[in-house]
Amino acid sequence: MERAPRGRVGASPAATFHIDPGRTDTFVRGDRSVAQIVLQEIVKQYGSLTVIDHLNLTMEDNEFTVLVGPSGCGKSTTLRMVAGLEDVTEGEIFIDGKAVTHLDPKDRDVAMVFQDYALYPHMNVARNMSFALRLAHYPKAEIDKRVREVAGTLGIEDLLHRKPRELSGGQRQRVAMGRALVRDASTFLFDEPLSNLDAKLRTQMRAELALMRQRLNKNMIYVTHDQVEAMTLGDRIVVMHEGYIQQQGSPEELFKRPANKFVAGFIGSPAMNFLDGQVSEEGGHPMVKGAGFSFRLPETRREALAGRGNPKVTVGIRPSVFVPAEEGADAVNLIRLPALVSEYIGAHSVLIADCGGTQVTVEIDSETPIAVGQELSFTIDPGTIHLFDTESEESI
Ligand SMILES: Nc1ncnc2c1ncn2[C@@H]1O[C@H](COP(=O)(O)OP(=O)(O)OP(=O)(O)O)[C@@H](O)[C@H]1O
Numbered sequence: 001m002e003r004a005p006r007g008r009v010g011a012s013p014a015a016t017f018h019i020d021p022g023r024t025d026t027f028v029r030g031d032r033s034v035a036q037i038v039l040q041e042i043v044k045q046y047g048s049l050t051v052i053d054h055l056n057l058t059m060e061d062n063e064f065t066v067l068v069g070p071s072g073c074g075k076s077t078t079l080r081m082v083a084g085l086e087d088v089t090e091g092e093i094f095i096d097g098k099a100v101t102h103l104d105p106k107d108r109d110v111a112m113v114f115q116d117y118a119l120y121p122h123m124n125v126a127r128n129m130s131f132a133l134r135l136a137h138y139p140k141a142e143i144d145k146r147v148r149e150v151a152g153t154l155g156i157e158d159l160l161h162r163k164p165r166e167l168s169g170g171q172r173q174r175v176a177m178g179r180a181l182v183r184d185a186s187t188f189l190f191d192e193p194l195s196n197l198d199a200k201l202r203t204q205m206r207a208e209l210a211l212m213r214q215r216l217n218k219n220m221i222y223v224t225h226d227q228v229e230a231m232t233l234g235d236r237i238v239v240m241h242e243g244y245i246q247q248q249g250s251p252e253e254l255f256k257r258p259a260n261k262f263v264a265g266f267i268g269s270p271a272m273n274f275l276d277g278q279v280s281e282e283g284g285h286p287m288v289k290g291a292g293f294s295f296r297l298p299e300t301r302r303e304a305l306a307g308r309g310n311p312k313v314t315v316g317i318r319p320s321v322f323v324p325a326e327e328g329a330d331a332v333n334l335i336r337l338p339a340l341v342s343e344y345i346g347a348h349s350v351l352i353a354d355c356g357g358t359q360v361t362v363e364i365d366s367e368t369p370i371a372v373g374q375e376l377s378f379t380i381d382p383g384t385i386h387l388f389d390t391e392s393e394e395s396i
Pocket residue numbers: 046049051069070071072073074075076077078115225
């Protein structure tokens with residue numbers, strides 16, 4: 001797991017991104033299943049503004065990598081550099097073991113779906129989708145077959161004769177995806193391809209994408225600011241913030257072992273609760289205490305906490321780990337929280353409660369009716385408590 005000062009993870013030599021030049025020899029050009037993308041010490045500046053700072057990333061063969069992060073963190077810029085649409089200021093990009101840093105986009109074997117997709121207004125859907133294939137002089141029967149197949153996958157087979165102006169935003173977005181998917185590229189780049197779809201269609205397309213990627217055996221880099229999309233689609237998720245990689249790993253790694261407070265707060269919905277606390281030793285147990293709570297920590301924490309000069313920590317608790325406790329229970333790690341707001345959202349309720357002056361979010365079973373002001377008791381498994389350094393915000 002990456003551990004480096006906050007905001008500098010991507011630049012740190014301690015980060016676990018490996019670039020193994022020896023491996024590139026083994027790539028066989030023409031075998032499209034072995035594409036691999038390497039970004040090596042990439043810097044991107046616009047004038048004096050540095051938007052990407054020494055970014056290192058290796059995407060394994062046939063891996064679905066998701067770049068996720070808040071608006072402006074450099075996701076589109078990174079993707080556009082891979083596609084060749086944006087110059088790199090420093091560093092090298094390799095696709096399939098081949099340095100492509102200074103190649104034209106057309107020579108990179110990459111197909112991209114843009115965030116601000118633009119369809120050709122005078123062409124119907126079928127011609128928009130087949131544009132690249134016609135340019136490459138594919139046989140007509142092959143073009144028709146691919147367009148029909150991809151249109152079927154995207155649910156737009158009835159729209160093939162329409163012009164873009166006769167489509168809804170979501171339909172246009174699917175055509176833009178189709179235009180890339182009919183191509184025979186080794187690498188597909190998606191920049192927020194579902195951003196214009198309504199919630200239901202988005203979920204449906206997400207499932208379609210997940211299925212499609214199992215069939216395709218291609219390298220895919222997918223950019224989104226939506227962590228749910230990232231978690232459901234990615235084999236590997238790369239969390240970016242302000243031009244740096246904060247952490248990369250499987251969805252489970254990011255959720256269970258976030259490297260720092262930023263990742264902890266970004267991944268997971270509803271977001272993790274953060275409380276100010278102090279660690280101590282009491283009755284032979286490592287403890288963490290703060291306004292309105294006192295938790296025993298697992299013994300396995302002792303080593304990481306020993307020798308810390310500063311007892312202050314930030315305590316991280318996911319809304320899903322609060323377990324309702326029996327009335328009058330005297331369990332370890334009991335916490336009593338007066339409810340401030342209760343939101344029923346279908347499968348469960350989300351409760352905003354007060355913990356010593358800080359609002360905390362708690363997820364509970366929807367069958368439990370909660371009155372505002374009602375005091376609720378919960379227990380928390382010590383193993384689910386996250387601790388962060390208050391200064392560096394790194395995970396302890
Ligand atoms: N041509 C440009 N000139 C100057 N700054 C730019 C240019 N293009 C992008 N930037 C800046 O680079 C940073 C990264 O932009 P980028 O488009 O990569 O963000 P993003 O992560 O894709 O965000 P979003 O989720 O909003 O699409 C932003 O601060 C942006 O303002």
